[in-house]
Amino acid sequence: MDPGKIVMSRGGEDLEKVMGRREEDELPKYETGAFQIEGGxxxxxxxxxxxxxxxxLDQYLKNGAARMHTMRSLVEPIRVVPTGKLQCDQVIDEPTLLVTRFEYANMFHTVTDWYSAYVSSRVTGLAGRPHLVFVDGHCKTQLEETWKSLFTSVRYAKEFAGTVCFRHAILSPLGYETAFFKGLNASFSCRGSAANMLRQKPxxxxxARLSEFGEMLLSSFDLLPIPKHEPHVLNILFVRREDYLAHPRHSGKVESRLSNELEVFDFVNAWAKMKNNIKCKLNVVNGLFAHxxxxxxxxxxRDASIVIGAHGAGLxxxxxxQTDTVVLEIDASVVIGANEAVLTHLASAKIGTNVLERIASKYGRPHFQLISMWKGLKYHAIILLGLYARPTEVTDELSKIVTSLGC
Known part of the structure; x- marks a missing residue:
């Protein structure tokens, strides 16, 4: 790899120092020979x-709808050189993943990149955690610490002073190219299960791939083995959405999915305290993940018995x-997917639950329904046609879930 032939910003800077930088300045553009491989x-x-x-390229790295396919752009100018002709200022002997990111500050998109890197390590049979090089010029975000926990080392391509040779380099597919992301549009049915269950009964x-991936994340932060739930205690994790400064082009305002989130949270908290009895204790956890x-x-x-939250990356x-966790999504994603005329018509009509589900299947974003399916989790949804959720509707659904769990 010759960083001098990769045109992009340096990457790894503090966000505050690069405010206003354009996305196209952060994405790599490759000159011929930016990557070379010894051919014998x-x-x-x-x-x-x-x-x-x-x-x-046309068969395996199709441009599709993408205005810029960075993996295609990387592979296309790779040149093969005869034995002994590689110029190496530095040599890295251990396996190294080369990763290019797009939405690097968003939790959902970052998880697709983590998953892609994890699968790349699995299918190439790596025995341990590889090194990782970002072949992009993005700045640091709050998710940087997790990258460093997952891999032996993390560096940016532009950090290298000269050419660097890898004994074993692995091009990690783009997050958009993984089953994790493509499953949003493709039609395939695959339910989650524990690895030991599938070993016993294939x-x-x-x-078990998604469960293994989740365990890898937990293991990276020394959160394994998973402790048993305390008897007769249900932890209800309410995942919250907050404003945050994500990248140089960001205003610090996330797109709202629930206009009365705090009202719903407070109502759920009060309901849980009232619901507590000798048989069960309900503990509501305020999931302010940004803090x-x-x-x-x-x-x-990991410790949640029930996870509740509005449609958003935190989910x-x-x-x-854990495999026995129950999910309740307050899903207003149909508001994002449908156009204004459709929403106006729906708002004036009396709509039953079955019709709502059909509407959600057409206009909604099934990210977390699918993750739940691929994990083998029980999934429930409250489908909204606006951004307001009736607190009583939320607690009614929670009551059913709590009852199903024996409380």
């Missing part, structure tokens, strides 16, 4: 030293939930 004998006589041809319709260390976030999700933590 015979290559010195070849005129075309491209690693792959156009047909390969079933191609089930997967919590990643270890605290993962511990909260991506469900990948680390």
């Amino acid at each position: 004998d015979g290559w010195e006589r070849r005129e075309d030293r491209r690693l792959v041809d156009q047909a390969f 079933d191609y319709r089930k997967t 919590m260390h990643m270890k605290e976030q993962l511990q909260a999700i 991506t933590h469900l990948v680390s939930a």
Whole structure:
């Protein structure tokens, strides 16, 4: 890798120092030979030293709807050189993942990148945690600490002073290219299960991959083994949404999914205190993740009996939930997916539950319903046609869930 032939910002800066920087300045553009690979004998006589041809790119790295496919852009200019012709200012012997990110400050999109890196490590049979190099020019975010916990080392490509040679480099697929993300639009049925269950009784319709991934996250913060739930105590984790400064182009305002979130939280808290009895204790946890260390976030999700929250990136933590956790999503994503005319029509109509579910399937964003399915979690949803949730509707649904758990 020759960082001098990769055009992008340096990356890894403090966010406050690069406010106003454009996204196109952070995404890499490659000159011919930015990456080279040793090809053995015979290559010195070849005129075309491209690693792959156009047909390969069109088959395996399709542009699709993306205005810029950074993995295609990386692979296309790779050139093969004869044995002994690589110029190496530095050599890294251990396996190294090369990762390019897009939405690097958003929890959901970052988890797709973590998952992609995890799967890349699994399918290439790595025995331990690899090194990682960001081949992008993004600045630091609050998620940086987790990258460093997951991998042996984390560096930015532009940090290297000269050329660097890797004995074993792995190009990690873009987060958008993983089953984790593509499952939002593709139609495939795959339910989650524990790995030990599948070892005892293999079933191609089930997967333990997402559960293993969640355990890897927990393990990185020394949160394994998972303790048993305290008898007759149900932890209800309410995942909150907050404003945060995400990247240089960001105003610090997240898109609202629930206009009365605090009202709902306070109502749930009061309901839980009233519901407490000799048989069960309900403990409501205020999931203000933006103010919590990643270890605290993962511990909260690990220890939760019930996870409730409005549709938002914080619910991506469900990948680390226990298999008996129950999910209640307050889903206003249909408001984002449908156009104004559709919403106006729906608001004036009397709509039953079945119709709401069909509307959600057409216009909604099923991120967390799918994660729940791939994890094997029980999933419930309150589908909204606006941004206001009736607190009593939320506690009514919680009452049903609590009863189903024996309280």
